[in-house]
Amino acid sequence: MxxxxxxxxxxxxxxxxxxxGKPVYTDDIAPKDCLVLKILRSPHAHALVKEVKKDAALKVPGVEYVFTHEDVPGTRFTIAGQTFPELSPYDRLILDQRVRFVGDAVAIVAGKDEASVNKAMKLIKVTYEVLEPVLDFTRSKDNRVIIHPESDWSIPVGLEPDKDRNVVCHGIEERGNAEEELAKCSYVVDETYHTKANQQAMMETFRAYTHIDVNGRLNVVSSTQVPFHVRKTLATALEIPKSQIRIVKPRIGGGFGAKQTVVCEMYPAFVSWKTKRPAKIVYTREESQIAASPRHEMQVRVRAGADENGKIQAMIVETLSNAGAYGEHTPTTIGLTGAKTLPLYTSNAKAYKFEFEGVYTNTQAAGAYRGYGATQGTFAVESAVSQLAEKMNIDPIRFREMNMVREGDIMHAYHGETANACALDRCLERAKQMIGWDSKYPCRDMGNGKVRSVGVAMTMQGSSxxxxxxxxxxxxxxxxxxxxxxxxxxxxxxxxxxxxxxxxxxxxxxxxxxxxxxxxxxxxxxxxxxxxxxxxxxxxxxxxxxxxxxxxxxxxxxxxxxxxxxxxxxxxxxxxxxxxxxxxxxxxxxxxxxxxxxxxxxxxxxxxxTSPVSPPPFMAATVEIEIDKETGHIELIDYCAAVDCGTVINTNLARVQAEGGIAQGIGMALYEDVVHSKAGKCYTDSFLQYKIPSRLDTGKIRVEFESSYEPTGPFGAKSIGEVVINTPSPAIAHAVYNGTGLRFRELPITGEKIVMGLKELEKDTGK
Amino acid sequence: MKISLWINDKLIEDDIPADTILLEFLREKGCYSVKRGCETSNCGLCTVLMEGKPILSCSTLALRAEGKHITTMEGLQEEAKEFGEFLADQGGEQCGFCSPGFIMNVIAMTRELEDPTEQEIKEYLAGNLCRCTGYQSQLRAIRNYLEMKKGAK
Incomplete structure (x- = not known):
């Protein structure tokens, strides 16, 4: 064509x-006479709501309703925006008597304006029976505290869930005997990595408004990525036929996966259905930080082994994922930590193994964020591969060239799909040339307390x-x-x-x-x-x-x-x-x-x-950073990316996707931390504490396309949206190592950690 | 409290609670280009001009605008369109939610700085966050826009 x-x-x-600046977003077009909703949230990580005194709140002029767990339907549902039958557990109610994280919903307050509702929120007295929480996801399984003891918990398609042990999912996939083959390898690395629950931080927070139309049906206007799944979820949650619900999507102010979860729609939907009045909810930034749908915190252990010739022969990835209080997207994200990393290196290896487990904790429930598990897995596997190359004294790019998937290879760890369109080899070569690898690797002392170093990483994702x-x-x-x-x-x-x-x-x-x-x-x-x-x-x-x-x-x-x-x-x-x-x-x-x-x-x-295959886009990236050894400050000098998304449909929009994804990845690598108090309260609840990159932080990002032609894709195209977020964490961590000798296996890599690390290093080497 | 001010050169008189935030007041008056992205004065989405200078309307009481001229993007449609074309040509608006605040500040910058360097541009606009684009396309758009302006002189 x-x-x-x-x-x-x-x-x-x-x-x-x-x-x-035209009024095209949800809150711009919401009717003026909407009931304004706010959610009263739990101050406790784990508690039972014993009593809610609402009399005083209801006396505030303008306040019309206060709803609690006693008022809502009793059918459990998932808010994961996924195709039925979902792999996510039906473990939520609109309002539950048991609250499971600091910020969990306790009551819906509705009134004529924000001021009156805010005033009423302060007058509601809730009596809690405070319970012991589970905050550390490495100690959740078989903890004496059970987070979902309810008997009506269910899951349409379960991956070995065991809720009485706080386990959302578990599974093993193996080809060959990975442990045995690993033991035979001449060179082995065995490292464990930790990534945090990053927030998507789209500029438009969660929001929706609802009203009853001329036919008596529930109309929902929502800033969502998944209108049809919103309809399905609301029908289950409200116990009404799907025919009674209509979802409309206006323009959306960003999503990045956050809005693949039905985070806020059930509140106005419930109020409108119950009262037959229009209602709207607009989350604050704070709510979007503490009670939303962030990336899953994960711990990923990688064991990789190569033979004497530098060929990777065995790889084992073991992932533990923190579902948080509810299990939406947990069994699905976790799979990508292996399925989008192992295939890069195991087409010609003797064996691989992937084992995963997702567990509940009393922290904010995680969901879908661009990359969807592949991002966490890529940080771990790419870091381990770079370390293995170092151990063998082989240039890390050369080591990848010796082992990576190439066009025509069968990717056993990726549903056995063949890499029919794969320009990863060209991408890696391009990224190497763009940065001037050979003259810059590993680092250059700038002579002023600063060192410039380079790092590399590569990745793949899927297409549907x-x-x-x-x-x-x-x-x-x-x-x-x-x-x-x-x-x-x-x-x-x-x-x-x-x-x-x-x-x-x-x-x-x-x-x-x-x-x-x-x-x-x-x-x-x-x-x-x-x-x-x-x-x-x-x-x-x-x-x-x-x-x-x-x-x-x-x-x-x-x-x-x-x-x-x-x-x-x-x-x-x-x-x-x-x-x-x-x-x-x-x-x-x-x-x-x-x-x-x-x-x-x-x-x-x-x-x-619909597609029988999910052709992966590929990408290779190199980065040059400058590290100030006095302050630990990292300056991004140059980020070079070569992307194979098949045919590029819109050259501008694909480029901006790549640049934007890389910037988000830089935030994950360097700044975006999630910190809780010992009682489980999220400290990083605003843009003051949770730092996303500004235009002073991203440095120069350069993107080039090395296109393959995907035979099943439209015009030869594959996807672009997610693959672009995966490389910054491992590439930057690699560059930090090359400049300082410090290997960071936990994100983010802050200046403070670098300075502390360098001090330790000095002590160890007795300088 | 009684307040009178000019919004986009139109005299507005009202009676408002003393703690009314300018951002909310402007949206109530139909200036929907003014967006809220945070509660901590970090994102720049709510940028408007007060007496021609950029301010964050989220951290300004409406009463502080008493007797003053406030300009929102609704009142700067021609200039917004002029720069907006350059932004659109780079795909640098993406979701568009931060665009009005960002563009208001770009307009303020071009009025204030003669031929700014790349670093000056980044510093002037550092308070305008964008989560979609990674900022590179916006920088390309600004450079092209400034080139055009220079050529037009």
Whole structure:
């Protein structure tokens, strides 16, 4: 297919509305007469709510309702935005008598404005029976404290859960005898890594508003990545038929996975359904830090062994994941710590093993964050691989070249998929050249107390969840021959409305501006699992192409009938249906308009796609940093990334995805810490304590594309959204080692830790 | 308390509680471009101009604007569009939620600094956080915009 729009930097369709500040987000369009909701939250990490005194609160002028666990339905559900049957436990209630972390919901307060509701919150007296919490996830399994003792806990598809031991999931996957092969290796590393519960910190916090429509149905306008899963979750939580619920997605101020979880929608949905009045909830930044859906804290042990020739022969990854108080996304994220790391090195190895376990604790429940477990696993495995190379005295890039997956290799640890499109070798070479590796590795003393050093890492992700995700697209032809395109995937700022229109434009031989794309409305949009798991470009892109093909056939049929020829003889070039080699033709405009008068031609099509495979995008990155040995301050000098996402659909948007993902990864590597008090209170509850990178912190980020061609992808495309966040932590940790000799296996790597580490090192070496 | 001020050159008179925050007041008056991203004056999403100078409306009492001229993006549509085109051409708006505050500060910067260096640009705009873009595309947009401005002179 000729590419006119694809592989160009088309402007995002909504760009000008966004940059001129138009009111397009949830809170901009919420009705003025909404009840304003706030959640009263638990000050205890583990407690039973014995009594809630609401009289005084209800007397505050403007306050209308206070709801507690006694008022809500009793059916447990999961807020994970996943396809049914979910792998996440049904372990939540809208409000539960047992609160399981500091910040867990105790009561919903509703009133006419924020001031009155805030005042009422202070007047509610709650009596708690305080229970002992489990805060350390390495001590949760078989702890005498059980976090989910309830008998109505269930899980649609369980991976060996054992809630009476606080275990959410457990599993082992092995090929060959990994322990045996590891023992035979000449060189082995065995290290354990620790990553924190990073927050997505999208600029628009969680929010939704709800109202009852003219047909008495619950309408939800939500800043969500998963409208159809929100409908499913709310139906279960409210114990009402799905037919009674409609979800609409307006523009979204970022998600990064946070909004793949139904974090806040159940509160206004419950209030509107119960009171039949409009309601809205807007989370504060503090709430988005303490009671949201962050990355899973993980402990990952990696054992990797190579033979005398430097070939990796065995690799074992063991992951322990902290679910927090509820188990959404725990059994699924954890799998990626192995499935997105082991395949990079084990296509030709003798054996590998992956063992995982997710456990409950009395901390904030974790969820989905860009990378979805692969990020944590990549930090661990890439760090271990660099250390193994060092141990063998082989350049770390050379060592990767000797061992990495190449096009045509079978990735046993990745569902046995073949790397049909893999330019990782070219990516690594490119990243090496970009930074000038050979002249900079490992470090240069700058002579002023500062040292400049380089590091490297590589990674892979997937493109959709194979055999699970589905995506549908419908396109109809309007008068004069314009197109309405409906997708069920949600543009959360990433620009999927635009890139899918680019694909459709090339398929239909028209201009991007001739295709009108509508946001998701579950009443009218075709079904889509949602925008997560790096699925939109790949899977919804596939559906776009299929839909266009079907529509083209219908246009040709209608046109051929007007011409008076067989549709097999006619073709469509975007402007007209014509018979090649003759002057017989009819314009699309005439075909479209004729379909609206005495016609039975349905110039509409809707096709669905699902994929048996999840082709991985690949990426290699090198980084140069400058370390101030006095202060421990790290300055990012140059971050060089080479990405293989297959064909790049929108050259601008893909680049910005990569740059943005890398910046988030830099935050994870250097600043973003999650600190709790001994009683489980989250200290990093604002942007004052939880530092995300500013434009002074990110340094220079350079991205280049080394494209392969994915045969199953639309126009040869794979995904881009998630793979880009994985490399900064291991690459920067590697550079820090190369500059200081300090190996950091826990994130973030702060200046303080570097200074302390250097002091220890001096003591040890007796300098 | 009684307050009178100019919002985008329109005189507004009202009676408000003394603790009303300017950000909330402006949104109530229909200036929806003004966004809240935090409660700790860290993100810059709520940036507006008071007497032509950028301020954080989240940490300004509405009463502090008594008798003053407040400009939001609703009142700077032409300039927002002019720079916005450059941002859009880089894909540097992404989700767009931080764009109004960021662009207000870019406009203030171009009024205040003659031919700023890259470091000056970064420092001037350091208080405008963005979680989507990694800032590189925004820097490209600013450079191109400043080039255009220079060429136009």
């Amino acid at each position: 000729k590419m006119k729009a694809v592989n160009t930097p088309v402007r995002k369709k909504d760009a000008m509305a966004l940059v001129t 969840i194979q055999q699970v995700d589905v995506a549908s697209v419908s396109i109809k032809t309007g008068d004069d021959g314009f197109y309405n395109m409906q997708i069920g995937a949600t543009d959360m700022g990433t620009g999927c409305d635009t890139i899918l229109a680019q694909m459709a434009a090339d398929c239909l031989h028209t201009e991007v501006d001739n295709i009108v794309v509508s946001g998701v409305d579950t009443d009218v949009s075709p079904y889509d699992s949602g925008s997560y798991a790096s699925s939109t470009t790949y899977l919804t892109g596939q559906a776009t192409i299929k839909t266009c093909e079907t529509l083209k056939k219908k246009i040709i049929e209608a046109g051929a009938q007007m011409i008076g020829c067989s549709s097999e003889d006619a073709e469509f070039n975007g402007r007209e249906v014509f018979v090649p080699g003759t002057d017989q033709k009819v314009s699309l405009k005439d075909v479209a308009n004729a379909a609206m008068c005495g016609s039975v031609h349905t110039l509409e099509a809707c096709e669905k796609s």
